[in-house]
Amino acid sequence: MSEVQNTPDHGQEQSSPGVSRRGLLRNGALLGGLAALAGGLPAGTAAAATTSSTSAVPRAGARSAQGTVDIPNKYGKPFSVDDDELFIFAVNFKPFELGGDDAGRESTRYFDTVFGDAIRAKFPAVKIKYATWDYPIRYEDLARAGRVPDLIIEDPRTRIDRDLEPLGWVADLTADLQRAGIDLSTLNPSTVELVKSRSDGGLYGVPLFIDEHVLLYNKQIFDKFGSRYPKVGSTYDEIYQTARKLTRQDGIDHYKGFMQHPDNYLALNQAGLYPFVPGASEQPAPEDVKVNLTSAEWKSISYNMNRFLQLPGNTFTTVDDFFKGDMSFPGHLAMAVHTLSKLNAYALSDLYVEEDDAEQFAEWAKSVTIGVTSMPVLSRGSTAIYQPNTRAAFVPPQSAHKDQALEIVKYLISEEAQTRISSYGVKGVLATDAVKAAFGTAIPELKNIDTSAVYWGDNAVVKNYQNTEYWDIPLYKVFRQHVLIDGMDVDSALQVAEQLDIPNYIKAQAAAGFTW
Numbered sequence: 001m002s003e004v005q006n007t008p009d010h011g012q013e014q015s016s017p018g019v020s021r022r023g024l025l026r027n028g029a030l031l032g033g034l035a036a037l038a039g040g041l042p043a044g045t046a047a048a049a050t051t052s053s054t055s056a057v058p059r060a061g062a063r064s065a066q067g068t069v070d071i072p073n074k075y076g077k078p079f080s081v082d083d084d085e086l087f088i089f090a091v092n093f094k095p096f097e098l099g100g101d102d103a104g105r106e107s108t109r110y111f112d113t114v115f116g117d118a119i120r121a122k123f124p125a126v127k128i129k130y131a132t133w134d135y136p137i138r139y140e141d142l143a144r145a146g147r148v149p150d151l152i153i154e155d156p157r158t159r160i161d162r163d164l165e166p167l168g169w170v171a172d173l174t175a176d177l178q179r180a181g182i183d184l185s186t187l188n189p190s191t192v193e194l195v196k197s198r199s200d201g202g203l204y205g206v207p208l209f210i211d212e213h214v215l216l217y218n219k220q221i222f223d224k225f226g227s228r229y230p231k232v233g234s235t236y237d238e239i240y241q242t243a244r245k246l247t248r249q250d251g252i253d254h255y256k257g258f259m260q261h262p263d264n265y266l267a268l269n270q271a272g273l274y275p276f277v278p279g280a281s282e283q284p285a286p287e288d289v290k291v292n293l294t295s296a297e298w299k300s301i302s303y304n305m306n307r308f309l310q311l312p313g314n315t316f317t318t319v320d321d322f323f324k325g326d327m328s329f330p331g332h333l334a335m336a337v338h339t340l341s342k343l344n345a346y347a348l349s350d351l352y353v354e355e356d357d358a359e360q361f362a363e364w365a366k367s368v369t370i371g372v373t374s375m376p377v378l379s380r381g382s383t384a385i386y387q388p389n390t391r392a393a394f395v396p397p398q399s400a401h402k403d404q405a406l407e408i409v410k411y412l413i414s415e416e417a418q419t420r421i422s423s424y425g426v427k428g429v430l431a432t433d434a435v436k437a438a439f440g441t442a443i444p445e446l447k448n449i450d451t452s453a454v455y456w457g458d459n460a461v462v463k464n465y466q467n468t469e470y471w472d473i474p475l476y477k478v479f480r481q482h483v484l485i486d487g488m489d490v491d492s493a494l495q496v497a498e499q500l501d502i503p504n505y506i507k508a509q510a511a512a513g514f515t516w
């Protein structure tokens with residue numbers, strides 16, 4: 001999925017020019033997703049979040065005599081799950097959605113290549129059924145049909161509270177993991193802590209992989225203006241000086257020096273700051289939820305970002321401008337903090353590019369020679385990069401195949417599976433030498449790109465989250481609204497977001513029956 005946090009289109013950034021017609025149709029279909037979820041589920045489901053975080057959704061769908069649940073959907077595509085099938089549903093990682101089409105071909109290419117084929121080979125006796133959001137089905141379709149997935153791959157940072165808890169599809173897995181022999185102590189600790197921070201004092205899921213943020217740079221621009229390439233461990237101060245040099249006019253061509261999405265910069269901040277103030281309960285009432293964005297630490301990281309946004313000629317648009325986003329011409333952005341999945345797409349891997357878009361991507365690629373290094377750090381000697389942009393596995397308490405699902409999760413965090421996952425261009429949560437060495441080896445298009453910086457650094461660990469409830473608050477208000485549109489200074493933007501925007505948002509969401 002894309003970079004923008006808390007926007008009406010289910011977390012997606014505005015479509016870049018040249019996106020396929022099918023992509024545009026699907027992006028449009030996302031607009032009403034969560035509203036439909038609230039309005040169209042069985043009575044009491046939408047309110048589950050205000051009662052119990054593990055309220056069961058009854059399995060009361062249209063079931064055939066053969067034990068098959070039919071799942072009607074907005075596309076009118078026949079879709080069903082048999083009782084003896086272990087149903088895996090993947091959400092909020094864009095590559096999962098690629099490779100399908102509206103004539104009936106399902107989006108299974110990425111899942112099968114990276115995960116599914118290996119799972120089936122490892123567990124030949126298990127019948128796997130797979131689907132991804134939103135074609136052909138969505139969460140609300142499954143809830144109406146009463147068929148709960150047996151294993152969900154999802155973004156734990158925002159979607160536990162936004163989707164899974166309201167449906168009652170999460171519960172503390174601590175005892176189940178112990179029983180299944182699943183050891184999380186070997187995994188990237190920041191990914192485990194992030195899942196815990198959203199799990200109301202327990203552990204709702206198991207991290208699987210990280211769509212890590214890295215610094216992409218266009219060697220063509222650096223070479224054109226005689227600048228040194230950024231290197232591993234570069235500080236924001238150093239990157240700012242480079243951005244100043246490379247934000248320039250050259251004839252009729254304008255180049256921007258640096259883009260970093262300000263919402264993600266705050267939400268995934270490298271200081272591990274958490275905006276919610278601990279209270280007396282893991283599930284406080286909405287009126288008891290307090291936030292703090294005006295501490296000295298929050299101000300410090302905000303000042304750091306603001307200087308890039310205020311750099312004349314470096315107007316923020318989208319980090320997709322590194323390739324081709326909102327700027328008029330491709331390849332006119334020197335540096336961008338972006339994800340590994342975008343790196344793979346910009347390198348033209350067919351696993352990461354929709355078939356309809358391949359020709360245009362290849363044309364844009366002529367203007368970009370990709371370099372990759374670690375994202376900037378806050379101070380000299382620091383190794384702290386973003387909090388992990390991780391995806392995790394969730395096994396709902398209603399699963400009829402819970403033991404099998406847990407065995408699959410156990411396999412997916414093994415060195416064998418993590419090595420495979422890493423080879424396809426995402427960062428593993430298990431960072432053994434074998435896993436790190438495998439990065440990108442199954443993506444031929446990465447062969448001539450130095451990706452040695454992918455596993456550099458330490459993901460920031462979220463802190464002070466105990467006795468809080470996570471809400472997907474509108475952090476975009478700070479920079480994209482108040483600084484860039486309203487023209488406020490940083491201190492004022494943080495104060496207005498803390499004292500007005502966020503409380504009003506929480507109040508409105510609570511009045512509508514939501515806790516996100």
